[in-house]
């Protein structure tokens with residue numbers, strides 16, 4: 001019961017139940033993609049491309065009941081293995097690489113420069129640091145050691161993706177911030193100068209230092225308090241350099257946008273795909289692991305890195321279930337997964353599948369090198 005209460009508080013912290021409880025069936029509108037050509041802003045609120053996806057209180061009672069009374073299985077790990085990143089040596093490492101920093105926080109090395117996506121370094125994904133979802137593991141690098149950051153990319157304004165403390169901590173070292181429309185207001189209120197914030201609508205692109213960024217559609221919602229629901233846009237991101245192509249999902253339910261993005265920007269060397277914090281009661285705004293694999297296929301991804309897991313307890317599933325389900329489905333669908341330990345490098349020039357570290361997370365800590373040696377297999381594209 002204690003963990004159910006903690007988790008319920010977590011759910012409230014990351015965006016409010018009003019958004020989580022959209023339960024209107026998602027009628028597929030495949031074929032006609034005009035609804036995806038732009039974001040939809042009506043009466044001060046963004047709405048999803050499929051208007052059937054509603055953000056309302058329709059199922060609040062049933063969700064609350066489940067959070068209070070459902071018996072939880074392994075909501076949090078005893079230990080999560082970690083590879084420390086020496087931020088001082090980042091410059092010397094691979095020129096093109098991806099590192100998971102936890103949950104959906106990603107460090108990207110693109111053509112030798114450092115980028116961050118949805119960086120959350122605080123102890124809790126919450127509007128206060130004395131309550132709310134607490135991280136399972138420390139951040140795998142000393143944030144103060146980070147070199148100049150070429151760009152910070154934000155998918156939407158939920159607490160597990162946009163953290164005020166982290167933005168303030170990084171601010172002086174970041175050249176540019178890239179956010180969906182409306183999210184710029186948060187950054188500016190935290191002291192980020194206007195000239196460094198680029199707020200993009202869906203399908204808008206910017207190019208910075210040889211990296212092209214496009215905000216692309218997602219099916220989700222936004223808000224940081226009880227009264228600001230959906231006032232800012234949510235997005236996924238296409239990130240391209242001369243040599244590489246990446247997709248960062250942000251948060252999204254499964255929808256026909258993935259296919260359209262795949263057609264316009266695919267194939268992708270790597271897709272960083274939301275795989276966690278899902279539930280049958282909010283399946284329209286967070287994908288089930290099987291849908292994450294389908295989305296990766298729709299996007300024409302080559303290697304999929306499951307993210308949005310392993311750091312915070314935000315739903316009702318066991319902490320390791322996203323990894324197990326996505327692995328099973330990937331095997332069935334012949335999809336190549338890369339599942340790095342938090343902090344472990346995934347080189348874009350030589351992608352490795354990594355080990356199934358979650359299967360024995362506790363023992364893994366003592367046997368990191370053995371497990372690596374046994375499980376690493378090259379899947380270079």
Ligand SMILES: [Zn+2]
Pocket residue numbers: 015156158220221251
């Ligand atoms: Zn979200």
Ligand SMILES: [Zn+2]
Pocket residue numbers: 158160161251277308
């Ligand atoms: Zn999220």
